[in-house]
Amino acid sequence: MSTTPTGIIGEFTDVNVVVQVAExxxxxxxxKWDIYTPYPVHGLDKAMGIKRSILTYISFAGxxxxxxxxxxxxxxxxxxxxxxxxxxxxxxxxxxSMPIDFELSILGTALFTVFGLFHLCRIPTWYNRYQDDTSFxxxxxxxxxxxxxxxxxxxxxxxxxxxxxxxxxxxxxLVHSSVE
Amino acid sequence: MTVVQEHxxxxxxxxxxxxxxxxxxxxxxxxxxxxxxxxxxxxSKITMKYLAxxxxxxxxxxxxxxxxxxxxxxxxxxxGLNNPIGWGWDITNFVxxxxxxxxxxxxxxxxxxxxQKWRTAINxxxxxxxxxxxICALTMVLSHTGRPWLFYWLLPYPNQMNMWVNFRSPxxxxxxxxxxxxxxxxxxxxxxxxxxLATLRNYVKSDIAMKVYGVLSxxxxxxxxxxxxxxIAYMILAGISTPLVLSVHSVVSFDFTVGILPGWxxxxxxxxxxxxxxxxxxxxxxxxxxxxxxxxxxxxxxTLKHFENMNKIMLATGMMVGYAYILEFFIAWYSGSDWERxxxxxxxxxxxxxxxxxxxxxxxxxxxxxxxxxxxxNIPLMFIISIFVNIGMWFERxxxxxxxxxxxxxxxxxxYYSPTWVEISIFIGTFGIFLSLFLLFxxxxxxxxxxxxxxIMPGAQPSHHHHHSHDSH
Numbered sequence: 001m002s003t004t005p006t007g008i009i010g011e012f013t014d015v016n017v018v019v020q021v022a023e024x025x026x027x028x029x030x031x032k033w034d035i036y037t038p039y040p041v042h043g044l045d046k047a048m049g050i051k052r053s054i055l056t057y058i059s060f061a062g063x064x065x066x067x068x069x070x071x072x073x074x075x076x077x078x079x080x081x082x083x084x085x086x087x088x089x090x091x092x093x094x095x096x097s098m099p100i101d102f103e104l105s106i107l108g109t110a111l112f113t114v115f116g117l118f119h120l121c122r123i124p125t126w127y128n129r130y131q132d133d134t135s136f137x138x139x140x141x142x143x144x145x146x147x148x149x150x151x152x153x154x155x156x157x158x159x160x161x162x163x164x165x166x167x168x169x170x171x172x173x174l175v176h177s178s179v180e
Numbered sequence: 181m182t183v184v185q186e187h188x189x190x191x192x193x194x195x196x197x198x199x200x201x202x203x204x205x206x207x208x209x210x211x212x213x214x215x216x217x218x219x220x221x222x223x224s225k226i227t228m229k230y231l232a233x234x235x236x237x238x239x240x241x242x243x244x245x246x247x248x249x250x251x252x253x254x255x256x257x258x259x260g261l262n263n264p265i266g267w268g269w270d271i272t273n274f275v276x277x278x279x280x281x282x283x284x285x286x287x288x289x290x291x292x293x294x295x296q297k298w299r300t301a302i303n304x305x306x307x308x309x310x311x312x313x314x315i316c317a318l319t320m321v322l323s324h325t326g327r328p329w330l331f332y333w334l335l336p337y338p339n340q341m342n343m344w345v346n347f348r349s350p351x352x353x354x355x356x357x358x359x360x361x362x363x364x365x366x367x368x369x370x371x372x373x374x375x376x377l378a379t380l381r382n383y384v385k386s387d388i389a390m391k392v393y394g395v396l397s398x399x400x401x402x403x404x405x406x407x408x409x410x411x412i413a414y415m416i417l418a419g420i421s422t423p424l425v426l427s428v429h430s431v432v433s434f435d436f437t438v439g440i441l442p443g444w445x446x447x448x449x450x451x452x453x454x455x456x457x458x459x460x461x462x463x464x465x466x467x468x469x470x471x472x473x474x475x476x477x478x479x480x481x482x483t484l485k486h487f488e489n490m491n492k493i494m495l496a497t498g499m500m501v502g503y504a505y506i507l508e509f510f511i512a513w514y515s516g517s518d519w520e521r522x523x524x525x526x527x528x529x530x531x532x533x534x535x536x537x538x539x540x541x542x543x544x545x546x547x548x549x550x551x552x553x554x555x556x557x558n559i560p561l562m563f564i565i566s567i568f569v570n571i572g573m574w575f576e577r578x579x580x581x582x583x584x585x586x587x588x589x590x591x592x593x594x595x596y597y598s599p600t601w602v603e604i605s606i607f608i609g610t611f612g613i614f615l616s617l618f619l620l621f622x623x624x625x626x627x628x629x630x631x632x633x634x635x636i637m638p639g640a641q642p643s644h645h646h647h648h649s650h651d652s653h
Contacts, residue, residue: 019642022404036402038211038379039635043642045408055412077336077344089348099353099431103360106424110364110417114371117413121406123374124398137382139402140375142211142634 006129006177007149008160009136010169015041018144021167022047025146028163032149036139058116059109066108070101133175147175204298204636206480211634218376218626219383221476230623237615244609247602248323256326258602264588265597267581270324273607275432275577276460277317277614278358279453282425283461284310285365288372289421292414298489300632301481305472305618306465307369308625312617313464314362316610321358323606350434357431364424368417371410374400376626429457436580442523443584446511452504459497459543460573462490466566470559472622481628488556494569495550501576502544519589527583531596535579542572 012018018035025033026049035044078084079092089096118124130136130147139145146169148160157174164172209217251258261268284306291299322328334355336345345352377397384390400406430450437449466487473482512524528536546568549555556562587594621627634640 015640016642035404037404037407038215038402039375039631039640040407040411041404041641044404048404050405050408053409053412055409056416059416073336074347078347082342082344084344084346086346086348096348099350099427099434100347100356102423102427103353103356103431106420106427107360107363109420110367113413113416113420114367117371117409118398120409121400121403123400123406126394126399128399128401136401140379140382141215145402 003176005150005157005174007147007175008155008164008172009130009133009175010146010164010167010172011135011138012144012146012169013142014168015144017168018146019044019047021146021169024167025148028154030148030152030154032152032155034147036136036145036147038140038142041144053120055113055116055120059113062108062110062112062116063105064108065112066104066106067101069108070104071097074100129177130175135171135173204301204483204485205633206483208638209480211637211640214630214633214637215379215383217480218628218630219380221622221627222380222389222624223384223386226623230619234616234619237612237619240608240612241616242609242612244606244612247605247609248319251323251602251606252328256324258600260598260600260603262595262597264593264595265582265585267324267585268597269578269599269603269607270320271435272574272577272581273610274317274320274324275453276574277313277320277610278361278432279429279457279460279573279577280464281310281313281317281361281365281461282429282454282457283465284308284313285361285368285421285425286458286461287465288368289418289425292418293422296489297636298486300636301478301483301628302465302469302486302490303632304369304372304625304629305469305622305627306461307365307372308618308621309461309465309468309614310365311362311369312614312621313461314358314365315617316614317358318362319610319613320606321354350431350438353431354435357428361424361428364417364421368421371413371417372629372632373625374398375402375410375631376629378402379630380626426454429453441584441588442512442517442519443527443580446508448504448507448511452501455497455500455504456543456573456576459494459501460569462494462497463566463569463573466490466494466562467570468618470563470566472627476622476627478628481633484557484559487559487562488553491550491556491562494566495547498543498547498569505540505544523584523587526587527579530583531586532579532583535575535582539572539575539579542568543576546572 012021018037019041022035022044026047035048037044074097075092083091094101128136129149135143136145136147146164148155148164150157154160161172161174256270259268259270261270284303287299287306288303292303322331325331325334334345334352374397377393378400381390381393381397384393430453433449433453436444437446439445469482470487473479509524509528512520515521527533546565549561549565582597586596
């Protein structure tokens, strides 16, 4: 395994420490790095300098799409394409369309939210450059795992490990990809 | 208690967050213990007891499916329906099952928005029950169409007959409401599961299990960049599920209220149905969780505190349905309509009085014991009451349907309805389907939301004053 490293890993166990580490790495100007945690840590995203998620806009688009389809569907089928007189009721009224307007708005929002989430999180992706590393697996158990990718401009195979160790990381080590 | 912790506690009280008065997780486990405990259920060998239980529920399901097959191949004449009673156990069971589904969404969505931390231990299993109950409800409503192979006629699709569905019909609204509910509940459940499936992927030893959980977890890593979007997605899903859960049973009640029949045509139905749905759902969740907690030994996570809270909700919603039962009589009298008045007198004292009073006793009288803290924390007692409520809520739907239909406007056509063995078998079958799916869920899926439990453990979240950039309060 004398190939060039693909990244570096360090482990943390104290949640307060990891938030400070995130701020320091952010301020040091790293760009291709991440912190893997077993559960969402409040404020860690801000400490890492992650911008506000655009997911809310995607969800809102889903709501608009659902509502428009519901109104369009009920209006076009009932009042344009197939006018069926039932007890003299209107061919289209917003009142009777409300239940389906509501349900399809919800459905549109839900579908856009979930698939928008998948898109933003880049899932499904059944590959990760750290996947064979045992430290990395602890991130779904009880450890906060900091990674810095080797293709980050500020990455250095000698200085970055020292930086992570100084910040208090345990088990700092370079990772070499098993897939070439 | 350190100065920092004390400061946090005071700050939390000042912000209106109640300090936790009773531990929600007993025995102070570490995060690794939590992972190991939940994963051990998945990793453990399948026991004979489990297989025996699964074969009993599987046999029930098979028997019900046979009865369904018999119905579909012969026609719904094999049911006890007649003129004037066109709806019987089919719609009773449909409303019963869809109602059961409501507790799951209430726990996962509404209690999430209200920041009720105790929901965390029970939301996963309650959401699973929602999905399984809706599957049973869909089974009932499909078979009741008589020719279920033409189910797609209910959907608006361009066809050679040049016809469209009638959107003015509440039955059409129901198709949209129930299917949306199923889809959104399933998505919500799956999104909640992704991080826990990833935890199992990294934990299990068997190669096949690792591959299956690996594929299902979609390659989730726990990246903060992903959690960042994930938390917003979860919040949005909870936000839209809240009005959704209120709408579904309202739309189900429109199936009755939009009709002009006495006993059905009342404005109280939507809130009354929603309260009843949550009531019955909590009863079913309680029934199954008392057993699950015992069998899977989850006493550490599902505590008496959880049960007590659920019993309080049952008491509250039970009082709401009780209020609705009584108010219905007042409105019938106040309407001045002879038909309306007569149908309610008939409901309480007519042919189906036995069903009415069974309902009233089970739903209104029996939960009153939960005024007492001792009763709310007594597991055998709450188990019995939850069974009573399950029975009572089934009878509520039966009473509403049968009493209104069996005596219509023309006395010459009055009738009485009893189910045949086929309908009873289908109902038993839906219980078989529901319980079999739940057993499979309890064995192969993390029954407790691992990541959520970890996020509320003491010391899991950073104390606020350590870092300057975070000021979300």
